[in-house]
Structures are given as C-alpha cells and as structure tokens.
Amino acid sequence: MQLYSFKKSFQILAFLGVFSIVLISCKEISEDVAPIEIPERLEISPTSQSVMIGETATFTTAFFDNMGNSIASPSDIGWTSSDLSVASITQDGEATGLSAGQTTIKATYQTVEATALLTVVSDNNQVATVTITPSLSEITLTEMASLEFSVKNNLGEELTGKTATWTSGNIELVTVENGQVTAEDYGTANVTATVDGIQSSPATVQVVRKADFTNRSNGSAKLRIENDVLQVVLSEDFSTSTSPPDLRVYLGDNSGNVNDAVELATLNTRSGGKTINVPSEISITEYRYVLIWCKQLGGMYGVADLGE
Template identity: 75%
Template sequence: MQLYHSFTNQFHFIVFLGLFSLLLVSCNKKTEEVAPIEIPERLEISPASQSVMIGETVTFTTAFFDNMGNPVASPSDITWESSNLSVASINQDGVASGLSAGQTTIKATYQSVEATALLTVVTSNDEVATVTITPSVSEITLTEMATLGISVKNNLGEEITGKTATWNSGNIELVTVENGEVTAENYGTANVTATVDGIQSSPATIQVIRRGTFTNRGSGTAKLRIENDVLQVVLADDFSTSSSPPDLRIYLSQNNDNVNDAVELANLDSSSGRQIVNVSSEISITDYRYVMIWCKQFGGVYGVADMGE
C-alpha cells in the first residue's frame, strides 16, 4: 500500500510539472509576427551646407539607408554633380572646387535615389558664407507655432550679426512662415529656408504631427508624423507600460478599448523607451484616432494614446 501511494504521488507530481510547463509555454508563446513595412531607400550628404574660398576644395560624403531605414555602407557607384558649374565643380570622389563667387547645389545620385547639399563660394572672409536655421527640425501640432532663428557665419566660422533673413516655406499648404514664425496649416512635413545677402540656408524640417499621451496602464507620449514621405508611429523616450503580459503589439485603432477594425503595426519591442514603426502608405495620418498597446494573445489594453479628432 505504501508503494502504491508513493507511485501515485509521483504520478501526480509529474502531471503537475507537465501542466505547469505547458502553461509557461502558452504564456510566452507569441502569435504570428507582422512583417515590417519597407520604405524607400535614401541618401544623405554631409555636410549639408558648406563654404569654400575661390581656388580651394571641400569634400562631401554620403550616408545610405536601406528599405528598413537602417544605415548601411554607401554604394560605390554614386555620381556627383554641381548645379552651377561656373561657381563650383565636383569630381566623382565628392571633392568640390570653388571657381567663382556664388552658391550651387551639390547633388549625389544612386540609381533613382538623390540627395542635395549647398556649397557657397566666397571671395573673402568678410562675406556671408553659411546661413543655418535653428532648430533644424521642429515638431508642432495644428494648434501650435514654432519660432526659428538663424546663425550667419563667414568662411572662418565666425558669427556675423545684424543680418535680416528672407523666409520661405516649401509648401504653404502645410506651413507658412513670417519672420521666423511658423504656423501649421495641415499635417505633413515641409521645408523652410532663410536667405541672407543672397545666400540660402539648408532647409529646416517642420513636421506637423499628431500627439497623444498614454493612459490605461501606459504612460508617456505617442506621435504620428510624416518623415521622408513615410507615416510613422513614434513611442517617445518617456513611454512605459507593463512588462508582465506576453505578445504586446502596437495598433492604430478607432476604439479606445478594443482592436475591432484596427490595424496591427508591429510587436512592442520593449515595455519602455523610444520605438519607431513605419506605417503602410495606404494609411493616412488622419485615418485613426488612437495608438494602442494590446496583448494579442490574451486580449487587453496596456496603453492607449488619444491623438485627437
């Protein structure tokens, strides 16, 4: 009889371990992941704005980003050109030579991908060589404004004071600008430039975004923005939610308590901190009201940010 009880207890213990193991596997198992959205490849030129004296040279370099937005080695067959060959020439190593006073656009091209920078050629160090807008990137909502400033320098990098800029918006349907004061007109991204003594700045990027604060077991900020013509959901540095539930996903939703008719975007990589997710080009920045963190396996909201109507 004692042997029977011992065998029975061992059997129950083994069954318990098996059920417990299955439970652990179930709680940690994730459902099928969503494929990330690919975006257009892009080039960037550095420096974005440069100056040089007549007869001197300056070298431009490139950075290349793949269709997931990751930096990778720049292709070897990038071609270079100057928009004004009387002002400056450039060879296929990215070395530009100043020929006469003025400003030219330097363009780098790889297949169908292009990037541009500005080169100013001066005759003396008393002239305006570079105009820089600060900040170079501003995010505002439709109810906000941004104030931009300028830094004007000579070829030696010395500040020139007392100059007045002429301001221009590259897309007045999105933002307007007057004396450095930017007003949002619609959602999207527009470039703003400032010109001093005929010398133009590199563009400052103005992003008109939607922004919301997480509630319902989440905290911090979410943003919807358009960058490089791609809609993105951005969980800000201050974002946080519970680290306990498995299989948390990021959604765009019209409801604040479920994911009926919502769009699943990506896995939540971390329960806190910054995360950027690209959104399909078929979705507009105004299509959904909420950014939601949802447990796909078991259901439940672990953060919802109201982006406003």
C-alpha cells in the same frame, strides 16, 4: 481515507494540467508582423559649407537601405553641381570654387538623390553660411514654432545686422513669416532663410499628432511623417506592464479593443523609445488611437488618444 487521497491526487493533477496549458500557451506567441519596408535614401554631409575661390571642399554620403539601416554607400554614386560657373565637382565628391555665388551639390544613386549647398566667396566680408536654429521643430496643428537665423563669413565669424527672407517649401503644410512658423496641415516641410542671396540649409518642421498614454502605460505616442514615411514613435520615457505576454502596437478607432485596428509591431521591450514604420496606404489622420494590446490573451495595456 483512500477515496480522499484519490480526490486530492486528482485535484493536484488537474491543477498541474491547467498550469501546464497556461505555460505552453504563454510561450506560443503569434507570428510577428513583417517590418514595413521604406524607400532607400542618401544623405550628404555636410549639408552646407563654404570655400574661397580656388579652394576645394569635400562632401561624403551615407546610404540607408529599405529597412532604414545605415549601410556602406554604393561605389557608383554620381555627383553634379547645379552651377558649374560657381563650382565644379569630381565623382569623388570633391568640389572646387570657381566664382562667387552658391551652387547645389547633388549626389545620385539610381533613383535616389540628396543635395547640399556650397557657397563660394571672393573675400571674407561676404556671407558664407546661413544657419537656422533649431534645425528640427515639431508642432501640432494648434502650435507655432519660432526659428532664428545666424550668418557667418568664411572664417566662421558672425555677421550682424543682416535681414533674412523666409520661405516654406510647402505652404499647404506650414507657412512662415519673420521666422514664425504656423501649422496648416499634417506632414513635413522645409523652411529656408536667404541672406544677401545666400540660402540656408533647410530646417525641418514636422506637424505631428501626439498624445500621452493612459490605461497601464506611461509616456507618449506620436504620428509623424519623416522622409515621406509615416511613423508611430513611442517616447523615450514610454513604459508599460511587464506581466502580459505578446504585447502588440496597433492603430485603431476604438479605445477598448482592436477590432478593425491595424497591427504594426510586437512590443519586444516594455520601456524606452521605439519608432515603427506604418504601411504606405495609411494616412496620418486615418486612425485616432495608438493602442498597446495583448494579442494572445486579450486586454488593453495602453491607449494614446491622438484626437479627431
């Protein structure tokens, strides 16, 4: 009887010891990967506006640091107008229309700059703004995008019967004809439409790689280039298992493990959208899979096959 009690007690202690080790190991999560820094950037608002001769228009800026966070704009931003005969601009971002035409307004801080368009009209029969919709399109190499344009005068009234000339800012990435955009290679290009000599603000076309998740994850993943930065984007409907500790996001070439894969980030939340910056030395076509992997215990919890 005493021997049985001793064995039983030993078994209980052994079980508790193993259980404690498991609990401790689950709490000892590996160190996070340092977030990838990206170039600082400026944005101008609005990106396009119009005024009559003699009127003024105000532009403002937003500034983003090297982690992509919006912070207060620097106080020493410089402003210029590409055509001072059309409009002048103060160092507070206030432009004055001088003659009919269009000028590019540029804001500069150190090596970072952003641009917007200002159209100056002499009467309300002239084209004041050209707008492309949608302003952002996302396609793969096998897809096309359809863009439309609208034209308004300085009063915001639509002008009909106009014809646009379409231009791609990078024909190696996308080509455009009569608003139909064709993908040529992965990356981001701007498309503009010009009517009566007045250019639109650019519409952005992103040629991406994307795929749905399998293997215990739902939603999708895509690789895109935005502001010259490669990103992995998990869709808003993404979800994965809540059970394993220490899930990480990887880029790799093996759907069964993370050998030779690149670890990008810890998956702190198990559902919802997430954008992860990728190191600059990695190209958009370098890896085939976006992987969700338990770093601490091993095991694949999501595979998105982006294709070759």
